[in-house]
Amino acid sequence: MASRLPGDVIPSASNAPVPEGQAPPEAAVVVTGVRRRFGDHTVLDGLDLTIGAGEFVAMLGHSGSGKSTLLRALAGLDPEVTGSVLVPPQRAVVFQHPRLLPWKRVLANVIFNLREPDARQRGYAALEEVGLASHARAWPATLSGGEAQRVALARALVRRPHLLLLDEPFGALDALTRIKMYALLKRLCHRYRPAVLLVTHDVDEAILLADRVVVLQGGRISLDLPVTLPTPRSRSEAGFTALRARLLSALGVEERVGDADPRDASQGDAALQAADPTDGVDSSGARSWSAVADSPEVSR
Amino acid sequence: MTTLDSRVTTPVGSLAASREPRPSPPTTLIEVAGPSRPTKRVLLPRWLRKLYGPVALLLLWWSTSATGLLDPDLFPPPGAVVGATTDLIADGELFLHVWASIQRVLYGLLFGVLGGTVLAVLSGLTRIGEDLLDSTMQILKAVPNYALTPLLIMWMGIGEEPKILLIALGVGIAIYINTYSAIRGVDNALVEAATTLGASRAALIWHVILPGSLPGFLVGLRLALSGAWLSLIFAETINTTEGIGYLMTRAQNLLQSEVSVLILVIYAVIGMISYAFVRFLERRLLAWRPGFQGT
Known part of the structure; x- marks a missing residue:
């Protein structure tokens, strides 16, 4: 079905129009000048994005910024996008x-829809890998x-995808399950090496998992940062906090949570800080998670 | 005077004016689980408890007949009905008539379910099918079945065909209406997911859309079954010498009130069996669906 869509051409790696010096020699996704409008509202406005083979890219953005729209375009679910979208x-x-189809067993x-004769064994092996x-x-x-x-996840990986598209896959999970899922996803991605596009609005999740974080704003990529932190990563590292503050400020969000009513001028803040001067406020002003959250080890 | 004033006004006034934290409101605790709450006891198995209502009705009937509250000429006592039943069973009449009716209903169901399903799939899956069929079926739904009887007799005579067709029409419409809306109500998120897994159109229909519309189809089947026995009453007013409807007409002409009551009982039993049959199908076919079990 995918190959019938207009923007969905599958190139060989050699003739892909990769912008010079930006993409690794072998690209899994090359998106150029993609536009998508919903009525009068332009969601994607000439967006460019390249993802290398085996690269894990996380895409951040506010609700309605077009993250899911782009992902659906890459999945071949949106026949109305214009521009060039090249995917495997x-x-x-x-x-x-x-x-999941409720009327089919796990x-x-x-x-x-797998037609290989050994589909059952492979499916069973995939379930084993996710512990089910x-x-x-x-x-x-x-x-x-x-x-x-x-x-x-098993249903996706059993197909040995060259491109794995994750649309807020942990958004509906509780915080503890989410931490376990990070480790599982990272382990499986390391094993099968698909290119990954993870769409999320969780900054921590993006930094913990991705090789590169991009921010989608105004219909384009407004920030494109490599994550050079060593793995396994944890939220308590200094580099993590700095990157987090930078991404939050790129998203225009300030994270300060307290009991005082902000309308009470600054005296509430002053009182809060006087009561506990070490209350996890780092140099950039963003409140660190180290005081409140555990630090999951994400290994690869 | 002054000391009293400051004591009363100052704390209250300052609490209301600022956004300082207020004291937590007092709470009374109630017990929702614990040793003093009795646990629910189940005395009888579920299937037996389902018979509470019918048994109570029987007892009411028997006691009002026995005390003379019910006029035996207008509404016969249970004993008379049992007597009439054993007579009809003994000369083989009951079986003959009930079997004739069951056959008509089964044929009507067969053609009605097939036709209704095919039409629902056509109009549920294709735009042209919808344009051609849907409004026609909605109009047919508004026409009372019985009003078709004269036309059917003129076209097909007074044999079995118009009777079966009358039943099949009612069944087909019930199946069509429910299956069609169930097909249109299949979760598009599942269709999309299957599309990303490379499913062809045929695979989408077979693995996603049809199973997804099965609950609606079964609702249609339940309505169709009760409708089929209703249509049967009309169908068997068309010249016939066999069937429950014939038995009913004869009882009316011969003023056999106990046979009339027997007919009611037969319809009730058949209705219960039909209902149990659909429930059985639902349990088998919808095993994947966690249903509310009731309290």
Whole structure:
């Protein structure tokens, strides 16, 4: 279905129009001048983005900034985008909600539409990798949110995608499950090396997982930062906090959470800081997570 | 005087004016689980408890007949109905008539379910099918089945065909209406997900759209079954010498009130069996769906 869409041409790596000096020699995604309008509202306004083979890119942006629109275009779900979108034919998508077919058992969902004779074994192996082999015969409705999302991940990875598209895949999960999912995703991506585009609005998630973070604003990429932190990463490192502050300010968000009513001028803040001068306020002014959150180790 | 004033006004006034934290409101605790709350006891199995209502009705019938509250000429006592039933069973009449009716309903269901499903799929899946079929079916739905009887007799005579067709029409419309709206109501998110997994149009229909519309189809089937027995009453007023409807007309002419009541009981039993059949199908086909079990 994908190859019938207008913007969806699949080039060989050699003749891909890669902007000079920007993309690795082998690109998995080359998007140039992509536009998408919904009525009078322009969501994508001549966006350019290149993702190298095996590269993990996280895309940040506010709600409605067009993150999901771009991802849907890459998935081949949006026939109305204009511009050039080049993607590999083997793609897989994990959505915010697992979108498993409720009337198929877990294993049947994983191997849905696979025609290889060894599909069952491969599906079973994929379930084993996400730790759900014992649930192969279960109905999706009996799974927890995290389990269902792991099945969705297995369903994507069993297809050995060259491009894995993740549309806020952890957005509906609780915080503890999310931490476990980060490690699982990172391990599986390291194993299969697909190019990954992770759409999220969680800055921490982007920094923990990605090789590169881009910010989508005004229909274009407004910031494109490599994440050079060593792995395994944790939220308590100094470099993490600095990167986080930079991305938050690029998104125009200031994170200061307190009990005082901001309308009470500055005396509330002063009182708060006087009571606990070490309350995790770092040099850039953004409040660090180290005081409130645990520090998941994300390894690769 | 002054000391009293300051004591009363100052704290209250300052609390209301500033945004300082207020004291937490006092709370009374109630017990929602614990040793003093009785746990629910189940005395009888579920299927037996479902018979509470019918058994109570039978008891009411029996007691009002026995006390003479019910006129036995107008509404016969249970004993008379049992007697009439054993007579009809003994000479083989009951089986003959009930079987004739069951056959008509089964044929009507067969053609109605097939036709209704095919039309629903055509109009649910294609725009042209919708344009051609949907408004026609909605209009047909508004026409009472019984009003078609004279035309059907003129076209097809007084044999089995108009009877079966009358039943099939009612069934087909119930199946069509529910299946069509169920097809249109299939979650587009699932269709999209299947598309990203490379599903062809045929695979989408077979693996996503049809299973997704199965709950709606079964609702249609439930309505169709009760409708089929209703249509049967009309169908069997067309010249016939076999069937429950014939038995009913004969009882009316011969003033056999106990047979009339027997007919009611037969319809009730058949209705219960039909309902149980659809419930059985639902449990088998919708095992994937976690349903509300009730309290």
